[in-house]
Amino acid sequence: MFERKSHRFFAWLGVGLVLMGFMGIHAAYRRNADTPMLRGKGQMVRRLALTDLCLFTDARYARNPVLADLNTPFQDCPLSLEHFPSGSLLPVPPHLGVHPAR
Amino acid sequence: MRILEKQKNLVDFTLSSLLRRKGKNTALLVVYTFMIFLLASVMFFTGSIKKEAALVLEGAPEITVQRLVAGRHDLIPAAYLEAVREIRGVRSAAPRLWGYYYDFTSGANFTLMVDESLKDSPGVVHVGSGVLRTLMSPEHGTIPIKASDGSFHFFEIHHVFPAESDLVASDLVLMCEQDYRKVFSIPDGFATDLVLEVRNPKELTTIAGKITQLLPDTRPILRDEILRTYEAVFDWRGGVLVVILWGSVLAFVIFAWDKATGLSAEEKREIGVLKAVGWETSDVLVMKFWEGMIISLSSFLTGVVLAYLHVFFSSSVLFEPVLKGWSVLYPDFRLTPFIDGTQLAGLFFLTVVPYTVTTIVPSWRAAVIEPDSVMR
Numbered sequence: 001m002f003e004r005k006s007h008r009f010f011a012w013l014g015v016g017l018v019l020m021g022f023m024g025i026h027a028a029y030r031r032n033a034d035t036p037m038l039r040g041k042g043q044m045v046r047r048l049a050l051t052d053l054c055l056f057t058d059a060r061y062a063r064n065p066v067l068a069d070l071n072t073p074f075q076d077c078p079l080s081l082e083h084f085p086s087g088s089l090l091p092v093p094p095h096l097g098v099h100p101a102r
Numbered sequence: 103m104r105i106l107e108k109q110k111n112l113v114d115f116t117l118s119s120l121l122r123r124k125g126k127n128t129a130l131l132v133v134y135t136f137m138i139f140l141l142a143s144v145m146f147f148t149g150s151i152k153k154e155a156a157l158v159l160e161g162a163p164e165i166t167v168q169r170l171v172a173g174r175h176d177l178i179p180a181a182y183l184e185a186v187r188e189i190r191g192v193r194s195a196a197p198r199l200w201g202y203y204y205d206f207t208s209g210a211n212f213t214l215m216v217d218e219s220l221k222d223s224p225g226v227v228h229v230g231s232g233v234l235r236t237l238m239s240p241e242h243g244t245i246p247i248k249a250s251d252g253s254f255h256f257f258e259i260h261h262v263f264p265a266e267s268d269l270v271a272s273d274l275v276l277m278c279e280q281d282y283r284k285v286f287s288i289p290d291g292f293a294t295d296l297v298l299e300v301r302n303p304k305e306l307t308t309i310a311g312k313i314t315q316l317l318p319d320t321r322p323i324l325r326d327e328i329l330r331t332y333e334a335v336f337d338w339r340g341g342v343l344v345v346i347l348w349g350s351v352l353a354f355v356i357f358a359w360d361k362a363t364g365l366s367a368e369e370k371r372e373i374g375v376l377k378a379v380g381w382e383t384s385d386v387l388v389m390k391f392w393e394g395m396i397i398s399l400s401s402f403l404t405g406v407v408l409a410y411l412h413v414f415f416s417s418s419v420l421f422e423p424v425l426k427g428w429s430v431l432y433p434d435f436r437l438t439p440f441i442d443g444t445q446l447a448g449l450f451f452l453t454v455v456p457y458t459v460t461t462i463v464p465s466w467r468a469a470v471i472e473p474d475s476v477m478r
Contacts (some may be wrong), residue, residue: 013403016400044263045270053158057212077326
């Protein structure tokens with residue numbers, strides 16, 4: 001059946017497409033299975049009135065970027081430059097920008 | 103049927119031709135697949151975490167009111183709570199008590215927070231799984247906390263939040279109000295900030311305006327701003343990863359461009375021979391089309407499937423150092439896959455189509471000139 005190179009190539013292509021299909025099925029299955037977990041997290045956020053995700057814990061403004069002020073990263077000393085590494089991975093929240101978006 | 107048979111013959115011939123230059127084409131295939139793998143991984147990761155963040159933060163407070171003193175976040179007096187409750191359109195307002203605690207034994211920062219459900223349980227805490235991971239001796243079931251007056255308090259851990267909730271609760275230590283005030287020496291009648299619910303979401307900005315008018319030393323933060331912040335955080339982080347990858351993407355583009363546009367003398371001779379034995383220009387172009395498709399489609403399918411396995415089965419092991427930072431408590435979370443078909447289609451059209459087109463154009467140039475001049 002796969003004696004011709006073209007047959008082998010189309011079979012390989014078919015396998016790739018089937019795997020992509022499985023990806024879609026797996027994603028849908030996982031979304032369904034994870035719904036109670038996501039809902040649970042949402043309920044926790046609502047119950048405790050949380051404003052931020054726990055992504056970084058090294059600095060106050062990185063733990064709660066939403067509640068940070070523009071001067072927060074510098075407030076330990078007026079001339080100190082921000083030195084926490086997570087600062088490079090967190091942009092300034094849009095509402096704290098030079099022209100805050102509201 | 104004849105058309106199909108012709109195409110199969112062309113694919114057979116193209117594959118044989120590709121296999122004659124096995125080393126070069128395998129290198130191209132590996133680099134191409136790796137490039138798509140990296141780009142698709144960034145795409146899957148940022149897409150899923152953005153979606154998850156938006157879903158989880160849907161329940162965040164509609165308005166959070168902070169008090170600022172000399173530009174710094176300060177405790178908010180209970181009188182402010184009464185004032186905001188009087189604003190028309192505010193359905194409910196509640197104080198929040200929370201703060202940061204640096205645990206010098208583990209070098210980790212915890213978020214201490216008051217939970218109303220623990221009001222009758224002094225000395226008891228509920229903690230996130232990240233907190234438990236950092237404790238020196240978790241088997242004791244207690245957590246020592248140094249109060250602001252220097253005294254130590256040992257709290258009993260009655261509940262640990264499951265690891266699935268790490269994205270929101272990894273560093274949380276929930277306790278009753280009495281314990282919280284004792285640890286931080288915060289007097290009664292003060293809270294960290296206020297959270298508000300409004301009757302009509304369309305009035306959010308109007309109510310926020312009224313709050314700043316009534317209490318000029320406060321700053322209201324809307325839920326919309328929370329959601330926008332996290333959208334920006336993950337766009338930025340995806341951007342950072344793409345910038346890091348930019349060098350490799352560029353190197354690949356140059357490599358692929360050179361491979362696709364510059365026909366080697368051998369390839370030109372091959373086209374000349376094919377024309378001399380009776381192949382039409384269109385046949386040569388179709389053969390080159392298949393060559394581009396075989397390389398790019400194989401790379402695309404393999405790269406995307408590998409990226410999916412990387413992000414959703416191995417928790418993005420390659421990106422972990424960038425995402426983790428130096429945080430001791432960083433949550434160890436598993437992402438729920440949200441695949442955006444449009445993004446996937448975008449990746450397809452940005453990778454497969456340009457490569458296939460660039461392989462055809464130089465071949466067309468070589469195919470339209472006389473066979474003898476190409477072979478000479």
